[in-house]
Amino acid sequence: MSHNYDVLIIGSGSAGLTLALHLDSKTKIAVLSKRTLEEGASLYAQGGISVALDKSDSTEFHIEDTIRVGTDLCHEKAVRFTVEHAKEAINWLINQGITFTRDKNKLHYHLTQEGGHSRRRVIHAADATGWAVETKLAQLTKRKANIQILENYIAIDLITHHKLGKRGNNQCLGAYALNRTQGRIETFSARCVVLATGGSGKVYLYTSNPDVCTGDGIAMGWRAGCRVANMEFIQFHPTCLYHPLAKSFLITEALRGEGGRLLLPNGDPFMHHFDPRNELAPRDIVARAIDHQMKRLGIDYVHLNISHKPAEFIYQHFPNIYAKCLKLGIDITQEPIPVVPAAHYTCGGIITDLQGRTDLSNLYAIGETACTGLHGANRMASNSLLECLVFARAAAKDINQQIKKTPPPESLPPWDESQVTDSEEEVIVAHNWDELRRFMWDYVGIVRTVKRLQRAKHRVDLLAQEIAEYYGNFRITNDLIELRNLVVVADLIIQSALARKESRGLHYILDYPHKNSIAQDTILVPPKYESSSINDYWESDSNTTLT
Structure with a gap:
């Protein structure tokens, strides 16, 4: 089965739904959700959203705190862009009907203070801010006639010019996705594709993330040719x-x-x-x-x-x-x-600019899937939902402008299952999943060593070989898709951690306990990568770039 849309949004958290609601009402949109529409990390976010509302606070204080917590690895452009658009994003939520907690006198919003903040600036809805935001956004999305919601779909891979054997500029044309309800693989073509799949906490044995957080967007983007950055910075709540x-x-x-x-x-x-x-x-x-x-x-x-x-x-x-x-x-x-x-939050991800654009034409990444430069080496509390809102709105604005210049989606080839069979050894996937999460927790956790990382690299390479063989011979299942993605993400985390010869922020390694004098991003480049000019603000002589 094939589908054609103007915009395909993969992921239904606060980033994906905010973007959908900001796209032109004449745009034909599909939102793919791995489970139900509301299920995802956004739903479980408790604390709140950072915004300078108190008269003792300011955007400059918010910017300073963010950069300090990020241990000088934050990109000031991204931080300033996010913080300066915070109030309008919050006002948009309020205008949609989201009720935030007020103080005793009911005259002002109650602002709490969290780790790394120098002032009270976290607006919240009791201790269930994510639930309040996500359920309201889902409710609004369901009312939009131009948005088709497809629940119980998991994306498998992006379809690009290079994947189809075409030369020249690599463009994203759509995606293949597994309809989990009917067990069939469907083809989606679109003028623009947006990765909003969240983070990758399930790569670890212990995580605050729900089961859907398996790094799907990061892995798909990497396989399609997108650079990723700063994957060593995994925040443990x-x-x-x-x-x-x-x-x-x-x-x-x-x-x-x-x-x-x-x-x-x-x-x-x-x-x-x-x-x-x-x-x-x-x-x-x-x-x-x-x-x-x-x-x-x-x-x-x-x-x-x-x-x-x-x-x-x-x-x-x-x-x-x-x-x-x-x-x-x-x-x-x-x-x-x-x-x-x-394990709580993936600070790295697919490199984007301030409009959410990636290295591939017509492909955007927003939310925890993306690395915008906001979080640096450590995300400050309650900046995550803010990033989702601000960058979703910015990406929607860019898509609304660009889609008018983008030709209609191409007719794409269906998924080919002619050479595969049903597996009789599903237990292998379960065992590999368990092994991966355990050695990531033991060797690539809160405190690291070079020896532990090398052990993890050896193990993940073996797993990658096994999964590649399994993937090539047997029909796709939900568990196999997620395991394949988690192995990619685990490898990116390990590569990045081995490349960083210092302890900074969330990356603490006993072999290099001190922080270097120059803050450097770790940028990983996929094979056969073609450079793109849209992300020039990421380029720096001080960056550590691996191929």
Whole structure:
């Protein structure tokens, strides 16, 4: 089955849906969602969105904080662009009907403070900001007659001129996707394709991400010829709930922002030993501090305590966390929460410019899939949803202009399954998936060494060979697609980590414990790459570029 659209959006999180809602109403749009429309990392974002609204704050303070937390690797252009467009993005959400929490007098929005921020600037909807944003955007998208929502579809690969054997400028023409409900592979052609598939947290054994976060967009973009940058910077959120029945449940950083204390099992605080900002230090520092204490004491978790605050305050500001913990037998108004670090956010990704354009004509990347230069070596809390909104709006504006000049989509060849058979050994995929996530956690986690990274590289190379053979001989399944993508992403992370001969931000390596005097991006270039002029602001003599 084949489909033709003006714009194909792969991914249905806050970035993808914001873009869809900003495209011209005459544009024929398809939104592919791997599960239901709302399911994705955006839905589970708790903290909020960074924006300078308080009179004691300013865009300049927000910019300074972001660059400092990013340990000088942020691109100032990208930071300034994002921050200066923050208020209009927030106002757009408010105009769509999203209700943010107000202060006691109901006169102003309640702003909380999170790690790395010098001021209160995180606007939020209680402790479920992502849910409030994502469900409203989904509701609005469903009302649009020009947007077709295709749930339970997983993209397999992009279709490009080079993939079809054509020479010259490599352009994106569409994508192949598996209809998970009917088990068939369908062809999508489009004037423009947008990768908005989110991050790759499922490459690790422990993650705050939902199951859909398997790095699909990054892997597809890489295979199609896009450069990626800074993949070594994987953010581990310091505080995920430790409980056998609490899969991937995040304890928002706002809880620490409102006075939550990290404690050892005997009740002693410990963050003052690691940073003068204590619990409000950036996430990389807090995660390493917890990891250090767990290894030093041989414990499975530490405690996060907010019980010294009035119960009414906790009910009002953290209703969902309170309810979830209570369901598991933990009353956070009376006792601390057991927490551990877990893989949370992919700071690197497909290189884009300020309009979300990639190295391939007609291909855009937005949200966690993209590397815009905003986050540098460590994302500051609550800048992620902001990036989704700002860059989705910018990409939509560019697409609205460019699509008028883009010819109608070509007729593309169907997926060829004539040479493959059904596999009788699906267990191999499950075993490989488990092996990958375990050695990534053990060897490419919060604290790294060259030896561990080399071991991981050896293992991932073997897995890649096995999966390539499997992929070439058997019919495609959802698990195989995701595993194939995760192996690509794991390899990109390992390559990038081996290339960085320093410790900076989220990349801490015992062999090189100090930070270099010059901040350098790590840019990986796929085979047979053809340069593009749209991303010149990424080019720098100081960058580390690998092929």
